[in-house]
Amino acid sequence: MSGPTRTPSGEETVPFTFDGTTYHARPGDTLAAALLANGVGLVGRSFKYHRPRGIMTAGIEEPNALVTVGKGGRAEPNTRATDLFVYPGMVAMSQNRWPSLSFDVASIFGLAAPALGAGFYYKTFFGPAKHWMRYEGFIRRAAGLGNAPTEPDPDNFSQRAGFCDVLVVGSGPAGLKAALEAAEAGKRVMLVEQDSAPGGSLLRDPDPAIDPAAMVDRIRALGGEVLLRTTASGYWDHNFLTLTQRLAEPGEVPPHGFAQRLWHLRAGRVILATGLIERPVPFANNDHPGVMLSQAVRSYLRRWGVLPGKRVVIATNNDDAYLTAQALVEAGADVVALLDARASGPAAPAGVTVYHDARPSSVTGRKHALRKVTAVIGGSEQSFDVDLIAVSGGFVPVSHLHMQAGGKLNWSEEAQAFVPGETPQACETIGAALAPPPAPAVAPAGKAKKSFVDFQNDVSLADIDLAWQEGYRSVEHLKRYTTLGMATDQGKTSNMVALSRLAEKQGVSVPQAGLTTFRPPFTPVTMGLLAGAGARNAGAHVRRIPLHALHEAHDPIWQPLGYWFRPRAYPVDGETLAEASLREARTVRTVAGLSDVSTLGKFEVSGPDAAALLELVCATTVGKLAVGRGRYTFMLREDGMVQDDGTVWRLAEDRYLLTSSTGGADRMAHFISYVRNSLRPDLKCSVVNVQEHYAGIALAGPKARGILAALIGAEPPRHMGYAPGVLAGVPVHVLAASYSGERAFEIHVEATHADKVWQAIEAATRAEGGAPYGLEAMELLRIEKGHVVVGGEVDGRSTPHDLGLGGMLNKVGGFIGAAGLTRPALSGPNRNNLVGLVSLDGPIPEGGMLIQRAGQSPQGHVTAAARRILEGVPIALALLQGGHRRHGEELIVTSPTRGEKARVRVTAPHFYDPAGERYRD
Amino acid sequence: MTEATSIIALPAAPLHALEIWSNPQCVATRVHKALRFALPPMNRSAANASITLMRFEPTVWLAEGDVSVLADTLGDDGALTAIGGGIVRFRIAGPGWRELLLEGGVFDTSAAAFPVGATAATVIDHVGVRLFAESEDACIAYVPSSYAQSLHHFWDEALPLLGA
């Protein structure tokens, strides 16, 4: 093809580039239309053999004309030129070719095709796996299509909930009518159309009686929503659909920063007016540029005014292609022949010679342009010189969404097509998809080897035959063995052609041969769109603590902890993390420190039955607590393993405060709610999650008591006591709990006033020589003290006994997990028990394995390692098989991944003040 | 859109969870007498000059305002627990609030499904929020404090999309 194929010219105002050459398009052109108008027929290369490919269709089913569009982080590989509307400055590049589209070195794969049939790779490349990887490297580089961008995506993607009474998919004549009727009946209507203009088949075959634009206006005036460039891509349970809406074209800079929108839509009823896709015709070299679907030819002619060829052969098995002949004749093209596979057909347009019982058997070309069609007419061959062949092998109803909805298909023998039947959901199909035109089965005439079925993946009739020969006979085996239908067009043009061949091989009808499942998405969906706003945060917002800004002023090292960010240490004078945390821990041991513990799980439990609920939830006794007292507690899963720990406080006669770990707070909230609502709905009690209501500040150290006494103007409670107070004019709860091993308090204050309280405590603490401490110092302190931590020693596989907490269990039982604990394996002698380790040489690698001698399987592992805070001796906590009875034993901690080792002695897990004298009065 | 939609964080307010665990009918009668309005049904609100009650849960009402008069009416059948420290209130005002709340959401905010005076607890961009349709022109969102800044940012980014 050469020279302008579009008349009149002069309206080409939209500049774009393809492979570096600048062209001009008309507004409303697809890239495919614009390329054809500019005489560009070669657009891409196939996946396997790198065969030259042109434009075969005018829609989303296009297998061949794929380009990369856009620049930088906006570049979208594998974009169909037929589903891409040209915008000013658009940059499109062909793919899968080197060094250029017209001269692609890898097209030599085509020469080796006889050895590279379906599944060839299963039969060769043996030897060690390393060898395969070398071949694989070649295959990987030759495969793939476009390149992924390497820069971050600059755009946002919107995700939005949608609701309607009636969703209509497709704005062809049937869809427009249905949507308008529903809108007129007062329904909440949504009409979606994947194209940039409403009308569907009317864009190709206009009907003067139907004005799509006017109908859209009318629907909108009635309150209906009409979304163009919007594809219903997934149909899920309970009439939930995902729609993808383009707010900008691929690669285009979007107006509001959002490139696309994903609709999460719940529809009362769904009407599918999705129309038909034309079926190609298998013959030798049917993948050549210049082989085009008949309706696509009509689209280019009538919608875009582009004449895709001047000397044309039409090959068909149905009446629809006669309309194409008519359109071509009207446009001044020379329709050299109309090959009708049937014995008879309708009247042909004047001047067009119709051949009946005629099928194309091969085409040939030169320099990627079509030259000749050879056909079998009756019993003899005849050739035609052409630059285009328009083919129609019948029509396939677009039943993808119907199938996704769980719908059944009925077989139409006269149309050789599956037609949507019943669905289990509130969904129906209307319009052309229900009535594909009659189109009889036609036996292919050309050589099977070069008669392509799946164009992009280069699957030919011969590949299907080979799969059959080798026993891959179920349609799923066929698909997987040949890769048929696995390309980016998802088999939209290949599926029925392949099924027909399979049925022919099996000697059965097509429905007996089977059908593969259609699953979402209908057309491929951008990953960034599916990620939505979560693409920047993994779908997990950072949770900020109430005093975030106040800490920020200290420029701390922040620590992500689950979703939370907490200060890890407050370095001064260029300290490292280790130096700062050691200084902070020493300050706590010798003076006092304050720390933010706001993220602790906190639950207020009130009512006459509050204690009864807590005795179910907690594995320790709770009921006997006096008002104003608290105790350490832990909670078990139903299998007997410790799931969390914390403290429980009796604030008043019938009001308790239960704390849990930060990471376990959400889980505990759910667990307590389950126990209360599912097991004991009869209890008179209320459980309220107050985790965020209260900010928590820990004040610890030998001077903590004095500092706090001065701040609240009263004697603070003694160890494990509770008292309300007022600090800096703000009401607070003071809990005398020690995590650090020092005399310590937790001050809980309504989060909105926490800054005043923190500032007062910090000032008073600093005045005494103390300082704030972060999570890392807290970790050093608790390791030395031997307190377990959820996610460390409490690893979901440990019983209370394993952790040395067995003595605290409620002897009466009745708590959640009591039954699970009775199982024999939970009390064996070789369970992993919590122990302490003292180094006999260097630092102990955290996470390292405990062994007696090299080469042995591990007997335990280090859960947390530190140094004695004042003495500097490396210590650790560990879980060790039979550890409770192994105190005094010498072992090796080894970490092969870090090349570290230490000799250690097993001890009790309490290195600091084991009797707890420092926090007692 | 001519009028702009805006998101404003409101000053902290006294908020309590009012839970009734037994004899709900008797408590309802006592509360009605004390407040001179009935406890609102599920996903509705009711108010007088000093207090608004919003029912988000079968046995729990969110009480905004002065709860002193309520404490005595509960007896052994329920309790009040302060929760205001953990919640940031946003007023989303303007003609686009219903549309904005569909962004990242799963809940139908149309006037038919969520009329003025209604309340609903739902999820927006992975965050559990409670909504109160204050008027045709404004909605109050009760957001966990820890997520408030992130969600505010999310809404700000989505504002240009309204009507687009």
Next chain:
Amino acid sequence: MKTPYSAFSLLRGALNGQKHWEPAWRDPEPKASYDVIIIGGGGHGLATAYYLAKVHGIRNVAVLEKSWIGGGNVGRNTTLVRSNYRLPQLHNFFEFGLKLWHNLSDDLNYNVMFSPRGAMFLGHNDGDMIKLAERGDAMRCDGIDAELLTPKQIAKIEPLLDLSRNARFPIDGALIQWRAGTARHDAVAWGYARAADALGVDIIQKCEVTGFVKDGNRITGVETTRGRILAARTGICVAGHSGHVAGLAGLRLPIESQTLQALVTEGVKPMVQSVVMSQSLHFYVSQSDKGGIVMGGDPDNWPSYARRGQPTIKEHAIAQAVTVMPALSRLRMLRTWSGVTDMSFDGSPIIGPSPIDGLYLNAGWCYGGFKATPASGWTYAHTLATGKPHELNAPFSLERFMTGATIDETSVGPFPNHR
């Protein structure tokens, strides 16, 4: 004797139009009885049959498949093969399998495209890194390869990961198992089927088991849609549907079925070299030889036998993957699929005798069954041949749930949906 697969034979085919290949497996009628019946023609079932014939010389074996072979989870996974587990019972089992994987193509004379390209767990903070070191140390002490990587080393392998410090989930390092990788999943089923068939195993497709033949507390065969078939020993091997089939024999298992979704993008030129997983997030990504990015996440968190997942679950996994590897943003999700997974109540499989004589169980693989295929087949074949578990599957007994000897790698406890 079948024509062996080789490059030479392929080239010969190039001259004769590949006309010399026979069917990869026969399509026999079921016999009245067998020594062993395996219910389920998936990867595990076919591997079991192969090793029964090859290792134990038991060739009078039938594999009964209700549909077409390889259509269950072996054809629906994300093709990952690794042995990098923390707990010794698991890593020893999977390592035995990994060794079989390394020679599987030669052993079966079928290229399963096992590609040991390395599988890495990313760590996003110090806590993650210590857990990764712990996992790696546990593996190394038991002779399994594992290596810690610094962000710089990661950048050389996967330059498209977001390695910036201000990332939402910054990457502090990784634990890589170089001998891990991917394989062509369908080829595994077909390769085992072809090799088992060659040794005399009957692979019977479209044959659904509808009940068991019982003699007291002994199972002596099965009722099928193609008639009664007797056997001295019957092995259930129907991942995803174990609860259902065991239910036909009157057993209640510690299993709930859940849907696990996966997806693949359109093909692009090589961009992901290894297998990337995360310690804190729940996604895994690799690139197929055809260029598609294959990824998955956690199963849908409630029971289902429908091979139909929910979109928001997938979207969440994609959000995690795109956050960590922003270059995925403009690729397009091409295909999605789902499998039904047996979620056991400690996250580990069950392989061994059942409480009913003559009936054996291979179940509960959660979402980790594909990589286990050779080891599962090997040890299950041993169990079916000898009536006793192999030392590697001895810990994975059904009794462990009642005795408390559970093997809880992920510490989730008895409810898989509580993760």
Next chain:
Amino acid sequence: MYQITCPHCGPRAQTEFTYERTTDSIVDPAAEPQTAMQALYTRANPMGLDDEIWRHTYGCRAWMVLTRHRVTHEIHAVKAIGPEALP
């Protein structure tokens, strides 16, 4: 994504709900250990209807029993559980 008709809130998106367990796996804290472990560790896991406890976790936080089909995902019935509440 399912639409679950919450007994308190009406039809809502599944995203707001979490699955907890089947009703036959409720472990009675007062049960004998053997009975408790049977409940905890065995399931019918039917390819059909089962009674499941769900919670409207990100909505009204209430608990309910869904009778749901494990293959079709059809929800046949929803029943509220928990303390007595006002209508």
